[in-house]
Amino acid sequence: MSVWAGTIRQETVAARRERLPQFLLVVFLAMVAASAFIGSAAKGTVTAVYQEAVREGLTSAPNPFTTISPLYYARNTVIYIILIAALLAIVIGAQSTLRDRRARTIDLVLSRDVPPAKYLAAKLAGTGLLLLFILAVAALVNLACIAVATGSFPTPAQGARILALFGVAWLFLIPFVTLGMLNGIRCATATSGLLVPIVVWSIVIFILPLLGTAAHPVSLLNPVSKAAPAESGFFELTSAVTGPLSLGEQFKRTTALILEDPQSGGTAEGGLLVLLGFFFAACLALLVAGPSHMRRELHG
Amino acid sequence: MTDMAIQATGLVKQYGGKTALDQLTLSVPRGEIFGLLGHNGAGKTTTVNILTTLLPPSSGTASVAGRDIRTQPAQVRRVIGYLPENVQFYDNLTLNENLMFFAQLSGVQHPAARIRTVLDIVDFPGHEREHMGTFSKGMRQRAGIAQAILHEPAVLFLDEPTSGLDPQGVATLRNIIIRLNRELGVTVFMNTHLLGEVTRTCTSIGILGAGRLIYQDSISATLDSFPGQDSLEEIYLSIAAGTPS
Numbered sequence: 001m002s003v004w005a006g007t008i009r010q011e012t013v014a015a016r017r018e019r020l021p022q023f024l025l026v027v028f029l030a031m032v033a034a035s036a037f038i039g040s041a042a043k044g045t046v047t048a049v050y051q052e053a054v055r056e057g058l059t060s061a062p063n064p065f066t067t068i069s070p071l072y073y074a075r076n077t078v079i080y081i082i083l084i085a086a087l088l089a090i091v092i093g094a095q096s097t098l099r100d101r102r103a104r105t106i107d108l109v110l111s112r113d114v115p116p117a118k119y120l121a122a123k124l125a126g127t128g129l130l131l132l133f134i135l136a137v138a139a140l141v142n143l144a145c146i147a148v149a150t151g152s153f154p155t156p157a158q159g160a161r162i163l164a165l166f167g168v169a170w171l172f173l174i175p176f177v178t179l180g181m182l183n184g185i186r187c188a189t190a191t192s193g194l195l196v197p198i199v200v201w202s203i204v205i206f207i208l209p210l211l212g213t214a215a216h217p218v219s220l221l222n223p224v225s226k227a228a229p230a231e232s233g234f235f236e237l238t239s240a241v242t243g244p245l246s247l248g249e250q251f252k253r254t255t256a257l258i259l260e261d262p263q264s265g266g267t268a269e270g271g272l273l274v275l276l277g278f279f280f281a282a283c284l285a286l287l288v289a290g291p292s293h294m295r296r297e298l299h300g
Numbered sequence: 301m302t303d304m305a306i307q308a309t310g311l312v313k314q315y316g317g318k319t320a321l322d323q324l325t326l327s328v329p330r331g332e333i334f335g336l337l338g339h340n341g342a343g344k345t346t347t348v349n350i351l352t353t354l355l356p357p358s359s360g361t362a363s364v365a366g367r368d369i370r371t372q373p374a375q376v377r378r379v380i381g382y383l384p385e386n387v388q389f390y391d392n393l394t395l396n397e398n399l400m401f402f403a404q405l406s407g408v409q410h411p412a413a414r415i416r417t418v419l420d421i422v423d424f425p426g427h428e429r430e431h432m433g434t435f436s437k438g439m440r441q442r443a444g445i446a447q448a449i450l451h452e453p454a455v456l457f458l459d460e461p462t463s464g465l466d467p468q469g470v471a472t473l474r475n476i477i478i479r480l481n482r483e484l485g486v487t488v489f490m491n492t493h494l495l496g497e498v499t500r501t502c503t504s505i506g507i508l509g510a511g512r513l514i515y516q517d518s519i520s521a522t523l524d525s526f527p528g529q530d531s532l533e534e535i536y537l538s539i540a541a542g543t544p545s
C-alpha cells in the first residue's frame with residue numbers, strides 16, 4: 001500500500017510545482033470561467049439584434065434565447081477541454097515519467113522491491129487523481145461563473161449534468177496522460193517526449209475527423225459537430241474507419257447530449273463506449289509497454 | 301545461512317557482441333567493506349548493476365545476503381541499499397519529501413521517525429525542508445546514503461561514492477561508511493577510483509581486468525604481499541598490468 005501512497009503523493013506534489021502545467025492550468029481555468037461570460041455576451045448580442053428586428057417589424061417570432069438553459073453556458077467549455085486540458089494532460093503525463101529519467105531516480109526506484117508495472121500504475125493513479133482534482137475545480141468555477149452570468153444557480157439536475165460533463169472529460173483526458181507517460185519513457189529528450197504526443201493529439205482531434213467527414217477545419221472548433229455527410233462515396237468509407245477513432249468528436253457528441261444541446265441527436269452510450277474503450281486500451285498499453293522501456297539504457 | 305554477503309560464480313554480461321563481464325567469480329564475507337577496483341570499462345558498474353538486480357546477467361549465478369539474484373530478485377532488493385554514481389533526486393522536492401517517497405517505496409513502517417534516524421546517522425540534520433535543487437554534490441551524496449539505508453539493508457552497494465567530492469566531503473563520506481559498517485554491521489561493496497580512499501576505508505579489495513577478477517585479498521594482506529611497493533596505487537598498477545611481483 002505504501003508504494004501507492006508514496007508514489008501518488010510524490011506525483012501530485014512534484015507536478016504541482018512544475019511551471020508548464022501551472023501555466024496551462026491557469027489558462028484552462030481562465031477559459032472555463034470566460035466561457036460562461038462568452039455565452040452570456042453572445043446571448044446579449046443576439047437578443048439586441050432580435051429586439052431591433054422586432055422594433056422594425058421584421059419578425060413576430062418569440063426570442064429563442066429567452067428560455068435558454070443554463071447548460072447553454074457550459075457548451076464552450078467542451079472546446080477548452082479538447083484544446084487546453086488535453087495539452088495539460090499530455091504535459092502532466094510526459095513530465096511524470098520524464099522527471100524520473102531527468103533526475104535518474106529510476107535507478108533508485110527499481111533497486112527496491114517495486115515491480116515496474118505497479119510503479120507505473122501508481123504514477124498513473126497519481127496523475128489521474130491530480131487531473132480529477134483539476135477538473136473538479138474547473139467544474140466549480142464553471143458552475144459559479146454560470147450563476148454569475150445568469151443571475152441564478154443552476155438547478156441540482158443541471159448541476160449534475162455539468163459535473164457529468166467534467167466526469168466524462170476525465171475519461172477523455174486519461175488516454176492523453178498515458179500517451180504522455182509512454183513517450184516520456186521512450187523518447188530520448190524532453191522535447192520529443194512532448195512533441196510526439198502533441199502530434200498524435202492533433203491527428204486524433206483534427207486530422208481523423210477531417211478524413212472522415214470532410215468537415216471544414218474551423219467547424220471542428222465548434223462545441224457540437226454536425227453529422228457527417230457520409231452517405232456515399234469516399235467519405236462513407238473513411239468515416240466508418242475514422243469515426244470511432246475521432247476521440248474529440250466522440251467526446252463532443254457525448255457531452256452535447258449531456259448538456260441537452262438541441263442540435264445533438266442519438267444517445268450518449270455509443271460515444272461513452274468509445275471513450276471507455278480508449279481509456280482501458282491506453283491504461284493497458286502503458287502497463288504492458290512501459291515497464292520494458294524503463295531501464296532500456298542499461299541493456300545496451 | 302552463509303557467511304558470505306555476496307557470492308558470484310561465472311557471471312557473464314554481454315552487450316550485443318561486447319563482453320563486459322567474462323566469467324566473474326568473487327565472494328565477499330559479511331561485515332566487510334569491499335572495494336572493487338579497475339580501469340574505466342573494466343566492468344565495475346555492470347557488476348553492481350547485476351548484483352543489485354537492475355540488470356540480468358547473460359549467464360552465471362550470484363547471491364546477495366543468501367538470496368539468488370536470478371530466482372529471488374525481489375528478496376535481494378529488500379536487503380540491499382544502492383547509491384548510484386552521481387546520485388540525483390527530484391530537485392523540486394525537499395529532502396524530506398524525497399526521503400519520504402523512497403521510504404514508502406521501501407515499505408518502511410514509520411517513515412518520519414526513520415528519516416530522522418538516518419539523517420542523524422549520516423550527520424545531516426537541519427536540511428529536511430530545503431529543496432534538493434539547491435544541494436551541493438557532497439550534500440547529495442549524504443542524502444544518497446540516507447536513502448540507501450532507509451530500510452536497514454544488510455548490504456550496501458556504492459558506485460563511485462566519493463567521485464567529484466572535495467577532500468572534506470571525501471573524509472565525511474568515509475567516516476559515514478566506516479560507521480555504517482562498524483556500528484550497524486552493514487556489509488559495503490563499493491566501486492572506486494580513489495586508491496588512497498580504498499586504503500583508509502576498505503577492509504578488502506578486488507581488482508577487475510577485462511571483465512574478470514584478477515586479484516582479491518584483504519587490504520592488510522595485500523600491503524604485506526607486495527613489500528617492494530610503497531602504496532596501493534603501485535600495487536594496483538602492477539597487478540592491473542598483469543605483472544604482480
